[in-house]
Amino acid sequence: MAFSALRPLWTTNFLVRKTAVKAKSDPVPIKAPTPPTKPKSKPGSLKAKSDGYQTPPNKVAGVTDDLSMLGLDDEQVKMDNNPLPAMxxxxxxxxxxxxxxEENEAKKRVSLVVVGHVDAGKSxxxxxxxYELGDLSDKEKTANERGSQKVGKSSFALAWGLDALGDERDRGVTIDIATSHFDTANRSFTLLDAPGHQDFIPNMISGASQADLALLVVDASPGEFEAGFDRGGQTREHALLVRALGVRQxxxxxxxMDVVEWSQDRFEDIQDSMKPFLQAAGFAPEKTVFVPVAAMAGVNLAHGDELKLKAWYNGPTLVDILDxxxxxxxxxxAPLRYPISNVFKGQSAVSSGVGVSGxxxxxxxxxxxxxxxLPGDETAVVRTIEREDETVPYASAGQNVNLYLAGIDPIHLSIGAVLCPLSDPVPLATKFRAQxxxxxxxxxLIAGVPLELFHHSNNVPATLSKLISVISKGATxxxxxxxxxxxxxxxxxxTLRAPTQSSSTRAPVIPLEPAHINKEMGRILLRRGGETVAAVHMREAAK
Incomplete structure (x- = not known):
């Protein structure tokens, strides 16, 4: 029998049982319905329309109410049992x-991004x-060696220490930013291993925007350095990108270098080719260091014990330079500015709820x-802060941390959004002037040309709407x-424009701040047709 045919009978039986229960209970006086009252604003809540934002309607309110009545909303139960922490x-x-x-710290904290052409050996x-520093154990190294041998990629065993995604291991290329940590004698590093393939430049930009220092890896093998450094190679593009994103060292x-038998001539040829380009890109010679290494053999990383290298090189190892x-x-x-690079679900009792990284x-x-x-009209409370896999009570500028938030639905969090104080929100822009x-x-470039705009982890379509002036020596x-x-x-x-695949015709808004107020929030990159065309410093919102 069809379910639709049973529905009237099921409804009737349910009403009969409900009526029977009512008849056995004491009569309840019927009160007139009370008109709904407007809820009072909580301290620190946002007023509707006070600053041009409106809270979006909750399309799933009915479903949420049903789940709450049934006791199936686990997140609500957790919040009820764990009151929000206080500052x-x-x-x-x-x-x-x-x-x-920070003044008394024995080891200063630095973020390092590793960039370079595909297959240069970054990972x-x-x-x-x-492994040399003891941050990768013998057990992990052996497991990676066995795993890579099984899939016929034994030469990628060391790279598997950072390339943990299945697609990365199958394809033998880094796809997303891999984050790790290591210490030297005087520095504590957050390591960001960026992809080298041109298909994953957006991920590389997201990682480079979080770095203080860059390690540009080039391949000394015959023909390989030239392939990466010639026009269209990622060696050249990555150097421009990290400098445009504020990296000075x-x-x-x-x-x-072991492939070329530790040739001094090859090393010096690469130096001579790159130095003029790097200086023109904005890297000061005293902030740029070249070091010969052999990653697979582990030579001149933490120990410089190769006799052929010692014959002509008596400089520091890579670890000595980093230190x-x-x-x-x-x-x-300055006011808090925390661009979100990832949104995820907390997996432990300490780090439960929705988490964001950045x-x-x-x-x-x-x-x-x-x-x-922002963008949006939502707030959240910081329940837990996690830094280098440890829970800490606070975090400060320059640190890569995970924040676990309470009091917000994950649908209101997106990659590229910015967390900021209630009293000092980051400005939003759809049109702005820039240098x-x-x-x-x-x-x-001509007026009206379509471009891709990259700002931290944001990637939105834009248009070069007006060419105002050419600048020379600070003047028009x-x-x-x-x-x-x-x-x-x-x-x-x-001017930002709506994505072509979107049904909405409204241009997006992104959190931007003039570079003279906040350098990191004012830096932008423009790309066109798979090529990075310009570095941008926002000046002011356009009228």
Whole structure:
């Protein structure tokens, strides 16, 4: 019998049972319905329409109510049993405490991104270095060797220490940013291993935007260095990208020197080819270091014991260089800016609920603090802060941390959104004026050209809506130019546009801040047709 035919009978039986129960109970007086009252605003809540934002309607409110009545909403139960934490100290006190701690730290914290052309040996180099420093155990190394041999990729065994995704191991290339940690005598590093393949440039940009220092790995094998450094190679593009994203210190690891029999001539040829380009890209010679290494054999990473190398090289090892890098000043006093690079589900009792990962561009954050998520009109409370797999009560600018949030639905969190204080939200923009530096491009830029805009983990379509002027030595050299050629500094207007695959015609908004106020929040990259065409510094929102 069809279910539709049974439905009237099922409904009747249910009503009869319900009526019977009512008849046995005491009569309940019927009250007139009370008109709904407007709920009072909680302290710190956002007022509707006060700043141009509106809370989106909850399309699943009915489903949520049903789940709550049935007791199936696990997250609600957890929140009820675990009250939200409170902040332990005032903001000014916290900043002073962190400043004092950073002055007394034995090991200064630095974020390192590893970049370079595909197959240059980036993951293998870092996997070997982690093993040399004791951060990758013999057991893990042996397991990776066995696993890689089974799939016929034994040469990738060391790279598996960082390339943990199934697709990465199957294809033999890094796809997403791999994060790890290691220490030297005087520095504590957050390691960001970026993909080298041009198909994954957006992931590389997301990782490079979180770094203080870059290790550019080049392949010394015959023909391989030239392939990466010639036009269209990722060696050249990655160097431009990391500099445009604010990295000032660069270490060039000339890898696979054992393949060329530790040739001094080959090492010096690579140096001579790269130095003029890197200086033109903005890297100061005193902030750029070249070091010969062999990742697979582990030579000159932590120990320089190769006789053929010692015959002509008496410089430091890679670890020695890393141990003495400069630590940039952190903008602790600026408002909190935390761009989200990933959203995930907490898997343990300590780190339960929805989690987000990223790097603090500025400011400080502590457990119990209520933050605003922009774009949007939602707030959340920081339940737990996790740094280097340890739970900490607070975090500060320059640190890569996971935040576990309470009081927010995951649908209101997205990659590219920014967490900020309720009292000092990050501005949002759909159109803005900016200064740009045009890279070595094949075709000039003209007004109206469609582009891809990259800002931290955001990737949105945009248009070069107006060419305002060409700039030379800080002054206007040519107003209203028709085109922008390679190597030109210019002031332009950029407008975001709706994605072509989206049904909405409304242009997106992204959290942006003028570069003179917050450098990391004002840096942008523009790409076109798979090529990075310009570095951008936002100046102000356009009217």
């Amino acid at each position: 332990s100290m005032k903001q000014a006190e916290l900043i002073e405490k962190i400043k004092q701690e 293998t180099l870092m996997g070997r270095m982690l 660069l270490i060039v690891g000339v890898n696979k 003495k890098v400069d630590v940039p000043r952190r903008p602790l006093d 790097r603090l561009c500025s400011g400080v954050v502590q457990v119990g603090e209520r933050l605003r998520i 740009i530096l045009v890279f070595d491009i094949a075709f000039p 050299a040519k107003p209203s130019p028709r085109v922008l050629q390679k190597g030109v500094h210019a002031e332009v207007e950029i």
